[in-house]
């Protein structure tokens with residue numbers, strides 16, 4: 700791969716009794732999972748999701764389809780946890796969000812995946828853009844044009860891995876640009892620190908590990924009501940990739956319809972029709 704990745708991660712329990720977030724921050728996969736289900740089951744769900752995705756680390760280069768297949772495995776593995784007799788019908792679940800470096804038509808792309816309300820952002824040229832779209836009741840009201848969001852909606856999510864559902868993740872395929880920075884986080888960051896606050900820290904701190912630590916510290920300073928997990932990854936092109944060049948003017952799309960539909964994973968194509 701003609702892209703060099705450097706990453707950092709940080710996590711903190713915040714004011715919760717236990718940390719139910721899990722993450723993977725190792726090239727080429729940068730993922731955060733926020734478990735739910737009470738007691739130790741939330742952590743088990745997020746750990747199970749991340750463990751199922753570890754297989755991505757041993758394949759080079761990855762195609763977008765490989766990531767879709769691994770996420771399907773993660774969904775199945777989390778769903779299986781519900782069979783545990785101690786759970787008495789309460790199926791644990793987990794969010795999953797993040798970016799995986801893939802090759803598509805020979806070029807480097809971020810395959811961004813999301814299910815639930817953890818988030819993946821891209822920081823490019825000093826601008827922070829949220830790539831993922833939350834699967835939450837709040838987001839549904841925003842999509843419907845509502846501007847007054849009832850506070851009691853809190854953090855109700857509408858899709859997850861497991862949790863007694865078979866709901867599907869969303870995917871985006873985004874060309875990697877030289878000096879891209881990607882931020883993946885659980886809602887313990889995004890609920891405590893707003894976009895400009897996040898952007899300021901990403902701009903001020905060139906080291907990804909230090910940026911992740913500063914973001915967690917900012918969330919704690921703002922209250923730290925929930926578990927906080929942050930992964931920051933920087934992409935730098937090698938000289939060979941710079942010579943090749945790639946389109947860097949492409950904005951993130953909900954699906955990859957503008958790239959080459961005929962070669963995309965089935966799921967991506969189906970989703971693009973659904974969104975159209």
Ligand code: MN
Nearest residue numbers: 733886887925
């Ligand atoms: Mn959370």
